[in-house]
Amino acid sequence: xxxxxxxxxxxxxxxxxxxxxxxxxxxxxxxxxxxxxxxxxxxxxxxxxxxxxxxxxxxxxxxxxxxxxxxxxxxxxxxxxxxxxxxxxxxxxxxxxxxxxxxxxxxxxxxxxxxxxxxxxxxxxxxxxxxxxxxxxxxxxxxxxxxxxxxxxxxxxxxxxxxxxxxxxxxxxxxxxxxxxxxxxxxxxxxxxxxxxxxxxxxxxxxxxxxxxxxxxxxxxxxxxxxxxxxxxxxxxxxxxxxxxxxxxxxxxxxxxxxxxxxxxxxxxxxxxxxxxxxxxxxxxxxxxxxxxxxxxxxxxxxxxxxxxxxxxxxxxxxxxxxxxxxxxxxxxxxxxxxxxxxxxxxxxxxxxxxxxxxxxxxxxxxxxxxxxxxxx
Amino acid sequence: xxxxxxxxxxxxxxxxxxxxxxxxxxxxxxxxxxxxxxxxxxxxxxxxxxxxxxxxxxxxxxxxxxxxxxxxxxxxxxxxxxxxxxxxxxxxxxxxxxxxx
Numbered sequence: 116x117x118x119x120x121x122x123x124x125x126x127x128x129x130x131x132x133x134x135x136x137x138x139x140x141x142x143x144x145x146x147x148x149x150x151x152x153x154x155x156x157x158x159x160x161x162x163x164x165x166x167x168x169x170x171x172x173x174x175x176x177x178x179x180x181x182x183x184x185x186x187x188x189x190x191x192x193x194x195x196x197x198x199x200x201x202x203x204x205x206x207x208x209x210x211x212x213x214x215x216x217x218x219x220x221x222x223x224x225x226x227x228x229x230x231x232x233x234x235x236x237x238x239x240x241x242x243x244x245x246x247x248x249x250x251x252x253x254x255x256x257x258x259x260x261x262x263x264x265x266x267x268x269x270x271x272x273x274x275x276x277x278x279x280x281x282x283x284x285x286x287x288x289x290x291x292x293x294x295x296x297x298x299x300x301x302x303x304x305x306x307x308x309x310x311x312x313x314x315x316x317x318x319x320x321x322x323x324x325x326x327x328x329x330x331x332x333x334x335x336x337x338x339x340x341x342x343x344x345x346x347x348x349x350x351x352x353x354x355x356x357x358x359x360x361x362x363x364x365x366x367x368x369x370x371x372x373x374x375x376x377x378x379x380x381x382x383x384x385x386x387x388x389x390x391x392x393x394x395x396x397x398x399x400x401x402x403x404x405x406x407x408x409x410x411x412x413x414x415x416x417x418x419x420x421x422x423x424x425x426x427x428x429x430x431x432x433x434x435x436x437x438x439x440x441x442x443x444x445x446x447x448x449x450x451x452x453x454x455x456x457x458x459x460x461x462x463x464x465x466x467x468x469x470x471x472x473x474x475x476x477x478x479x480x481x482x483x484x485x486x487x488x489x490x491x492x
Numbered sequence: 493x494x495x496x497x498x499x500x501x502x503x504x505x506x507x508x509x510x511x512x513x514x515x516x517x518x519x520x521x522x523x524x525x526x527x528x529x530x531x532x533x534x535x536x537x538x539x540x541x542x543x544x545x546x547x548x549x550x551x552x553x554x555x556x557x558x559x560x561x562x563x564x565x566x567x568x569x570x571x572x573x574x575x576x577x578x579x580x581x582x583x584x585x586x587x588x589x590x591x592x593x
Contacts, residue, residue: 138588147587151533155587170591233541233577235550240584279531280558 141311143170148237152176153313157242159384162402165429165439166217166306167245174313175222175243177285177348181275181333183312191257191301191318195271195338198262205317208303211252211260216298216323217436219246219404223326223353223374226470226479232363234476241382241483246402246437249302249321255295258339267339270294272320275333283347287331288340289322293375298323298435301334323435324407326374326477328353349373355477362472377406379466380480381413381440381458388485393492397444399426401483404437405460412459413440419453420482426456434461449491456483512573520570523563531559537571541579547571 137147139155146156153174161171186205193201222243224236237243254270269288276285293299302310302321310316315332322329328348343349354371381403386392399417403410409432414423426440446452458466470481528537542550547568555561 137585138590140590140592142587142590144586144589147535147585148539149533149536150587154536156584158586228581232543233546235540235542235546237536238539238581278557282531282557 139174139313141170141313142174145171145173146240146242148239149176152179154237156239157245159241159382159387162242162384163400165246165437166248169247169306169308169311169314172245172247172305172314173222173243175237175327176276178276178278178282180313181277184275184317184333186317189317189335191334192336193257193261193338194336195340196264196267197258197339198264199260201257201261203257205303208252208257208301208318211256213250213303214253214297214300215248215250216300216302216321217246217248217433218298218321218323219244219435219437220321220327220330221377221404223328223477224475224479226481227476229479229481230362230470230472230476232472234474236476241384243327244382244402244404244437246404247305248307249300249305249319250307251300251303251318251321253297254299254301254320254337255297257301257337258295261339263339267291267341269340269343271336271338271340271344272331272334273336273338274315274331275335285331285348286344286346287320287329288343288349289320289329290375291339293322293325296323301337324376326353326377328374343373353475353477355475356473359471360473364474366474374477376408377404378478378480379403379405379408379410379458379460379464381410381456381466381483383454383456383483383485386454386485386487389487390485391488391490394446394449394489395492397446397489398441399444399454399456400439400441401426401456402437402439403428403456403458405434405458405462405464407434408460408462408464409434410438410458411461413438414457414459415440415442415444416455416457417444417446417452420455423457432461446489449489451486451488454485454487512569516566517570517573519563520566520568520573523561523567524570527559527561527567528554535585538575539582539585541575541577541581542571543577544568544572546577547575 148154155174157173191203225243228238302319318334320331357370383401385400413426426442429439
């Protein structure tokens with residue numbers, strides 16, 4: 116069926132009317148990149164707690180979300196290279212040992228809007244990221260229960276969402292080593308509550324430290340497989356050049372690689388870019404995370420990078436989860452200031468001055484920068 | 493009316509290829525409403541600023557995913573005229589409060 120055939124003119128008018136209705140149920144006012152399906156960015160002013168509240172957590176949907184899943188009717192299929200294929204109910208999943216993992220989820224394209232030249236895709240700023248406490252059974256326990264073969268190299272995960280017209284289905288593959296990691300879970304809860312529909316009810320894969328697209332929502336099938344899925348969302352989607360390209364040049368398909376662990380990154384959440392502040396005590400704040408590593412250090416400059424000061428970091432220091440940071444600053448003079456932040460992780464990676472341009476605008480992690488005007492009180 | 497037509501012709505002469513034909517652009521906007529809205533909101537398009545080559549590639553991608561675009565040239569002209577990479581990015585749009593009190 117073609118996209119054009121999917122809707123009558125009347126339905127198209129209704130859809131357009133829906134575009135003008137911009138409240139997203141369960142969400143505070145968010146930066147609205149797309150409301151059908153929902154692509155919502157968290158304004159930086161909401162990033163004032165270690166756990167991002169669900170009502171402020173960013174949303175990235177590739178295709179329309181499925182109709183709300185009835186928890187009583189829900190079944191998770193576990194198949195492929197397994198000795199005992201399973202159909203698990205939500206109650207079965209709740210009976211398995213439950214792990215709780217604090218993990219930051221960041222959209223692969225977070226910060227895309229900062230790249231020059233511009234690249235297609237949602238023009239995310241700083242806020243396609245959030246940190247939540249996820250709870251549910253370990254993937255390793257589910258696969259053991261199904262008797263997954265030790266020769267299966269990948270775990271394939273499918274969500275209940277399906278593409279419009281011939282838009283590809285959202286299916287992702289994960290190397291078995293990462294799938295079996297004790298922190299990789301099928302989350303049933305987000306910050307202690309059942310995962311809301313918009314974030315993947317009733318079950319969402321959580322792949323700590325990897326790009327957000329790995330964490331498939333509305334999971335209905337886990338398959339042990341010999342090879343990675345070859346669909347659009349594995350190739351060419353969500354791939355990154357093995358060798359850096361001159362900005363503005365096309366990708367070389369044979370040299371694109373699947374994105375795995377995320378880079379080291381800090382962002383400034385206060386003061387906001389181009390804001391005006393009264394001369395006096397000012398707190399510079401932000402968050403920093405480093406994929407599978409932990410954040411070791413965040414430095415801040417308030418003079419464009421001449422001098423750097425160590426920021427205070429929040430506890431705990433964990434892999435997978437961000438740390439909040441702040442620096443108390445008291446400028447002696449009014450005027451315009453350029454504030455920078457730079458993170459270093461536990462493996463020694465340092466946030467670069469220049470992010471690596473790539474045709475899909477993934478993995479923006481340049482030193483963050485805001486400009487503020489300090490005025491006499 | 494004649495004056496308007498002459499002014500428009502003068503604009504075409506002065507702006508050469510930079511100045512898109514308003515009638516074509518208007519047709520392109522209709523084509524956008526017909527072929528894009530069934531699958532996603534227009535915000536996804538209107539928030540981007542891309543070169544003609546990049547918009548062209550996006551149309552190829554959408555056609556590959558099942559969209560039937562009948563007035564393709566007009567749609568491309570419309571996208572470049574309104575959302576070209578020479579245009580300033582739009583200010584961020586905010587959703588309304590959806591948290592039930």
